[in-house]
Amino acid sequence: MPELLEVEIYRRFAHQTVGRTITSVHAPDDWFLKNTTAGELEGLLPKLKVLGTSRIGKLLLLELGTKKSIDLHLGLRFGMTGRLIVDDGAAIDQLEYSSDRNDPAWDRFGLTFDDGLMLLRDPRRLGGIELDPDTSKLGPDAWGISAADLGAALGKGRGPLKARLLDQKRIAGLGNLLVDEILWRSGFSPHRVSGELNANDNKKLAKMINVVLDELDKKGGSHQGDLQDSRSREGECPRDGAPLAREKVGGRTTYWCPNHQK
DNA sequence: ATTGTGGCCTGCCCGC
């Protein structure tokens, strides 16, 4: 997916629709609707106005007010390949590892407004739409996280550090590329036992999470990291030239430098 | 409760 940074770009883009009134719902794919149906959405949404947007981790929320005592927050998840299109422009034209074709068959969900439209285009259908998603299941957003909150998120777990950082219940928003970049820059091995970080480690790691997010946000996204170009077999560490290790950690393909990440 | 595994679904790229 789009990781936190891409979803934040989507959110800013979606924010253009604040104040517009929904006129119709396009929900052709039942699979994509996680806790609702096309019929329910068609009954609830038209005539409602977009009141605001927010984001927790990789979850984008449209605030639509309250109707029939349902608090209408529409949750949009993008999976690994979802893109958001508002009016005539895609929020992000080129997603790494996703096709940049514009095939209308990939339109999984859409809203038409009195003025313009919003489309979620997802080739792989790993994203989804959820009505009033339970945000209490998500940890604190990674962007702006404090050392104390990071320490609490890491807890006393015995699993690898990388797996915990990817666990959205613990800390929300980091994906595979961001975690590899953060660990590489801060010099922690992805295999470090997450519960064994001390207060200094937490401080260092929390700071690096924020530095990387700030910096890559300015550069344009999660794939603009310094490690990115070396994420391939035969890749070498951009810092010290050592061969990068490539292995599965936390179920995800991981590139890291055994020479300086300890 | 925590941790690891497999699967979801589809497109693309590589090598034969």
Next chain:
DNA sequence: TGCGGGCAGGCCACAA
């Protein structure tokens, strides 16, 4: 040119 295998930035259900 066609085909099979492997790959993919996410997430969830399930089992140990």
